[in-house]
Each structure stands twice: as structure tokens, then as C-alpha cells.
Amino acid sequence: MSDIGITVKKSEDFSEWYTQVILKSELADYAPVKGCMIFREHSYAIWEKIQEIFNAKIKRTGHRNVYFPMFIPESFLKKEAEHFQGFIPQVAWVTVGGDSQLEEKLAIRPTSETIMYSTYAKWIRSWRDLPIKLNQWNSVVRWETESTRLFLRTREFLWQEGHTAHATKEEADQEVKEILDAYKDVIENYLAVPVLIGKKTEREKFAGALYTTALEAMMPDGKALQMGTSHQLGQNFSKVFNIKFLDKNEKERYVWQTSWGFSTRMIGAMVMLHGDDKGLMLPPKVAPIQVVIIPIPYKGVDAKVIQSRAREIHERLQKSTISVVLDDRAEYTPGWKFNAWELKGVPIRIEIGPRDVKKKQVTLARRDTSERIALKEDDVVNEVTKLLEEIQSNLFNRAKKSLEESIATVETYDEFKEIFRKKGGFIRACWCSNSACEEKIKDETGATIRTVPLEKEKIFSKCVYCGEEAKEVVYFAKAY
RNA sequence: GGGGCUGUCGGCUAGCUUGGUCUAGGCUUGGAGACUUGGGCUCUCUAGACCCCGGUUCAAAUCCGGGCAGCCCCA
Structure with missing residues (x-):
């Protein structure tokens, strides 16, 4: 075993394993600037698949794609006070253009509400202009200082x-829900990542x-990862x-708005959830390569026959909708190729060797x-x-099972702390809806309320922290 | 936000404590060739590195300071 493959076990050093899988499977690489990454072909192809799937969904429901500029005047960002407060610590600014100082500094978008809505104001006059349903694929910058x-x-x-807009x-509520459902479909049925869905608390x-509504997944190290939000x-x-x-009654009204997003972080979730000690494991529906064919020639046996069989199978699969690669490089041994393609997460390998040719079969x-058929x-x-x-469904079912197993229902704060410290995961508990309790729990344990189920669950105890009357059942976890 | 650790060929690393044959060693990868091919075969040849800036010193991969980058722990 050389260093080409993953050298640590997922179960023993999760963090190191995660980094190795990404680098060695060639999903991504580090960039020269701190905190920045390069999306290599393999991960970008996955992202393109996700784009394809999601675009098709939202276009069916009347959304269109656009592109707004990445520079936002400071004054725009400041208009909504809460929004500004929330983002200001992470904004990167442009203050100089060429060799002249800018009169007003420009934010590199951390999100585009302000720049888009200043324009929406121009575009919207009448009820006939509504709704406006736009989406954009872009990058945003949030100047993280933490690791x-x-x-x-x-x-x-x-x-x-x-x-x-x-x-x-009611229409805006409906939109929030519609997108949440679309997200759920993409994340669960394509990425095979099961999620808990619900509202965020005031604090979150x-x-x-x-x-805010959101979808939360549970990672193997016991931490929750937010997969998408719809506000x-x-x-x-x-x-x-x-x-x-102006509405139909000639009355002036303000519009109701929604915004929603998911990011490339969902690729990280997929890696963590499905990968194993051999490397990546990609769900077939988002795998850029679904099948790899590896011919196994032997000297003395007619290598040409094996080659042509492999090509024939390759052609046959190509004519279907399956994405397939024939790896007939002579320089590498079959064993080497097996490992290399497993590292990259290809769902199915087809081997064609002398034994197969003889029996008119493939393996x-x-x-x-790891089953061979x-x-x-x-x-x-x-x-x-x-x-x-x-x-595809096996990956989802496995992950679903481990999500369910990660949820622990507790009635007391002692139990809460005990279980949370030992294994993390989701802690299902009753809560009085008071932010003070939420804050205290975060201070004392690091756990935050990840989600409040949309359909209220039945109260089964007092508030897990203060012991007062509980108002709702919520899910706590440590967040990524 | 606080604390700690690390940085040597493309990757993993030896050397650093105690500065000096380090002209920087090994494995792997890359390139050329041979031999092979049902789980990372083997052999020959070949290429390739002390993160950056400054300081101490006769002498720095090694000691000191700063920067940059990465990792871990705590909040």
C-alpha cells in the first residue's frame, strides 16, 4: 500500500480522512490564498450536475436565471440594519481602483439581497410586474477568520x-415552502443526503x-451541517x-420577498457521509462517471478479443443514458486501476477478462x-x-438510518449534556421558546438549536433547561 | 475570540535537541525503457526540495524575530 490511496481510517481520524479524500480523489485543491480552494474537474462536474437538476426544477415553476454584479456600494448594504449587522464582520471591501482611492468603498457581495432589491424597486410598479422570481449562480465572499x-x-x-418578490x-410563504421542497428533493434524492427540515429560531x-427555514444533515463526526436555507x-x-x-384596488403596497440558497458545501456533506476508507463514494445520480470499464488482458490469451469486447460494451452503454469510461490504458495494471477509480468514487466497475470472454459475460x-456480480x-x-x-437508494437508506440513529430524545439537561458530550448528533428536546435558555445551552455545551420542525411535535416534557412549561420540540446539535 | 502544533523534492518523510563532509538521505510519484496485467507487480536509468523576509554567527535546513500558509484543541 503506497501513499496514493487514503492512509488513515475514516473511523480513526475523520478530519485527516476528509482532507485526504478530497485531495487524492482530485475533487479539489488548496489555493495560494488562505481559505480559498480550487474546484477541480471532478468536483466541478458534480456541481454542474447539481446545477442541471436544480435549474430544471426551478424553471418549471417559473424562475429565471440572471447575473448581478459582485460589487455592492457600502450604502446599499447599510440600508437594512439587521442585515448589515449580520454580515459586516465578514465583508471584504474594495477601496482602491487602479491607483485611485474609491469615494465609496465597495463590498464584494457576501449575498445579493441589497444590490438586487435596489434594482427590483426600479422594475416593480404595478401588480402586473409581480411576481419576480430570479435566481443566480455565482460566488460570494465571506471573509472567515476562523479555521x-x-x-x-x-x-x-x-x-x-x-x-x-x-x-x-401568502404567496411568499408558498414560495419559501416550494423551494424548501425542491431543496429536499435535490439533497435527498440526488445527493442521497437525508435531512431534518424546519424553521430556525430567532437567534439562528x-x-x-x-x-428562515432550513435543511440540516448529520455528519459522521456528530456535527450538523446546514444544506440549504429558504427565507x-x-x-x-x-x-x-x-x-x-399599485394593487388591483389602486392601493400602494410593499412587496413580500423571499431569498434562498444552497452552496458547494453540500458536496462536502456528500463526501463525508458516503465516503469510506477507499475514498469517495458518489451517488450515481450526481456521479460524473457512473461506470468504468477495465479490460484485463493476459499475454498469450488473445488480447485483441478482450479489447474489442470492452469497446463493444462501452459503446452499448454510451448509447444508453449511462455515463461510462473505458480505461484501456496499457501502462497501468488492473489492480492499480481498481484502486484509482474506487478512490474517485465511481459507483460501478465492469471487468472484462479472459474468463468473462469465454463465458460471454462481464464482471x-x-x-x-464491494460485491462482484x-x-x-x-x-x-x-x-x-x-x-x-x-x-443510489442503498446510499440514501444507509445514511437515513444513521441520521435516525443520531437523534437522541432527552428530558433532562443532565442527559442532554451526557449524550451530547459522548456522541454529539441531534438532541431532541422540549424548549420553552425563550432565547435565554437557548443562549445558555450554547454557552455551556456548544449546542445550538438547528431546527424547529415545521409540523409541531408533541411536547413530552418541561423545557430541558429551565424546567418551565415547554412550547415546542426542537433539535439541538453542534453546527459545522 | 483564546491556546497549541507544523512547514524539507509533486506526495510522505530522515536530518533540527547539541549550527560544521547536508555537495540534504529514503520511500513514493513524474519521465525513458524492459517485463507484466483478475486488487496499487518487478527491475534498470533519470528528474526533483530546506515556505518567505530579516537577524545572530567564521558558518544556518538546524538558533532568534516577523510574515504567509496548513492543522488541532477550547469558547
Whole structure:
């Protein structure tokens, strides 16, 4: 075993394992600037898949893509006080252009509410102009000073941000929910990452929002990772940016708005959740390469026959919708290739050797179970298609099971602390809805309320901290 | 926000405590070739490094200061 592969076990040194998987599978690399990363072909291809899937979904529901500039005048950012307070510590500024000092410094967007909404004010006059449902794929900069992690926390990251304006609160509520459902579909059914869905508390909500909904996943090290957020902004921004319209009754009204986003950090979640000691394990639906074919020639046996069989199978799969690569490089041994492609997370490997040729079969190897299956050549396309689906659901089911196992229900604060310290995960507890208790728990344990279920769960005890009457069941965890 | 650790060929590292044959060693990778191919084969040849800036000293990979970058722990 050389250093080409992963040299630590996921279960023994999770942090080191995570870094190695990303670097060695060539998903990403470090950039020369602190906290910045390079998305290499492998991770960018995954991101493109995600874009494809999500674009199709939101376009079906009337959203369109746009691009707004990355520079935001300071005065714009300051208009909504809460928003400004929330982002100011992390904003990177441009103060000089060429050799002249700028009159007003420009923020490099940490998010685009302000620049987009100042423009929405121009575009919206009448109820006929509504709704506006725009999305953009871009990068944002948040100048993290704490330690940064590849994909999870970087100073610049890729994301999509959707920004809508509606005539009524109900419509905006509906939009928040619709996007939340779209996110759930992408994250669970494509990335195979199961999530808890709910609202954020006042303390955790987006700066400037009326309320925030979010999707939270649980990582193998017991920490929760936020996979996406969808905010009801109310009229907070429309009032400060003066986004008004005349309704059908000729009455002037402020619009109701939403914003929502998910970022490349979800790729990090996928890596952590599905990867193993051999490296990456990609869910078939987002894997840039779903199948790799490795011919196994022997000297003395007719190598040409094996080559041509491999090509034939390759062609057959290419004609279907399966994304397939034929690795017929002579310089590497089959064993070397097995390891290399497993490291990259390819879901299915097809081996074709003398034994297979003789029996008119191919040998399939599953990345998720390491199982080897012999298949009749003629069944390849059908069987591979079926198997890809099976691997997809196997990955999700496994992760779902571990999510469920990570949730511990507690009634007392002692239990809370004990379980939280020992294994992390989600702690399900009753809460009095008082921010003071939430704050104390965070100070004393580091756990925050990750989510308040949308459909209230049945109260089963007093508030876990203060012992007063509880108002809701919530999920605590340490956050990434 | 606080504390700690680290930085040597592309990767992993030896050397640093006690400055001096270090002209920086090994493994791996990269390049050329041979031999092979059902789990990272083997052999030959070859290329490749002391993070940056400053200081101490006859002499710095080694000691000191600063910077940059990475990692860990606590809040």
C-alpha cells in the first residue's frame, strides 16, 4: 500500500480522512490564498450536475436565471440594519481602483439581497410586474477568520441565490415552502443526503428575515451541517429599498420577498457521509462517471478479443443514458486501476477478462458493497441501469438510518449534556421558546438549536433547561 | 475570540535537541525503457526540495524575530 490511496481510517481520524479524500480523489485543491480552494474537474462536474437538476426544477415553476454584479456600494448594504449587522464582520471591501482611492468603498457581495432589491424597486410598479422570481449562480465572499475547511467553510464559495418578490405574504410563504421542497428533493434524492427540515429560531435566522427555514444533515463526526436555507424576508427589505406596487384596488403596497440558497458545501456533506476508507463514494445520480470499464488482458490469451469486447460494451452503454469510461490504458495494471477509480468514487466497475470472454459475460463490482456480480453480456445495459438505481437508494437508506440513529430524545439537561458530550448528533428536546435558555445551552455545551420542525411535535416534557412549561420540540446539535 | 502544533523534492518523510563532509538521505510519484496485467507487480536509468523576509554567527535546513500558509484543541 503506497501513499496514493487514503492512509488513515475514516473511523480513526475523520478530519485527516476528509482532507485526504478530497485531495487524492482530485475533487479539489488548496489555493495560494488562505481559505480559498480550487474546484477541480471532478468536483466541478458534480456541481454542474447539481446545477442541471436544480435549474430544471426551478424553471418549471417559473424562475429565471440572471447575473448581478459582485460589487455592492457600502450604502446599499447599510440600508437594512439587521442585515448589515449580520454580515459586516465578514465583508471584504474594495477601496482602491487602479491607483485611485474609491469615494465609496465597495463590498464584494457576501449575498445579493441589497444590490438586487435596489434594482427590483426600479422594475416593480404595478401588480402586473409581480411576481419576480430570479435566481443566480455565482460566488460570494465571506471573509472567515476562523479555521476554514475545504468545501465546508471557505472565504469564497459557489452557490445559487434565489430572490423573489410577491404581492402577498401568502404567496411568499408558498414560495419559501416550494423551494424548501425542491431543496429536499435535490439533497435527498440526488445527493442521497437525508435531512431534518424546519424553521430556525430567532437567534439562528437569516439576518433581515422574518423567518428562515432550513435543511440540516448529520455528519459522521456528530456535527450538523446546514444544506440549504429558504427565507421569508417579509417586507423588511421592500420597506428600506422602497419596492412598492399599485394593487388591483389602486392601493400602494410593499412587496413580500423571499431569498434562498444552497452552496458547494453540500458536496462536502456528500463526501463525508458516503465516503469510506477507499475514498469517495458518489451517488450515481450526481456521479460524473457512473461506470468504468477495465479490460484485463493476459499475454498469450488473445488480447485483441478482450479489447474489442470492452469497446463493444462501452459503446452499448454510451448509447444508453449511462455515463461510462473505458480505461484501456496499457501502462497501468488492473489492480492499480481498481484502486484509482474506487478512490474517485465511481459507483460501478465492469471487468472484462479472459474468463468473462469465454463465458460471454462481464464482471460487475459495486462501489458501495464491494460485491462482484457476473452478468450475461446482453443484459449489461438493463442490469447496470437497475444497479445504479439500487446503489443510489442503498446510499440514501444507509445514511437515513444513521441520521435516525443520531437523534437522541432527552428530558433532562443532565442527559442532554451526557449524550451530547459522548456522541454529539441531534438532541431532541422540549424548549420553552425563550432565547435565554437557548443562549445558555450554547454557552455551556456548544449546542445550538438547528431546527424547529415545521409540523409541531408533541411536547413530552418541561423545557430541558429551565424546567418551565415547554412550547415546542426542537433539535439541538453542534453546527459545522 | 483564546491556546497549541507544523512547514524539507509533486506526495510522505530522515536530518533540527547539541549550527560544521547536508555537495540534504529514503520511500513514493513524474519521465525513458524492459517485463507484466483478475486488487496499487518487478527491475534498470533519470528528474526533483530546506515556505518567505530579516537577524545572530567564521558558518544556518538546524538558533532568534516577523510574515504567509496548513492543522488541532477550547469558547
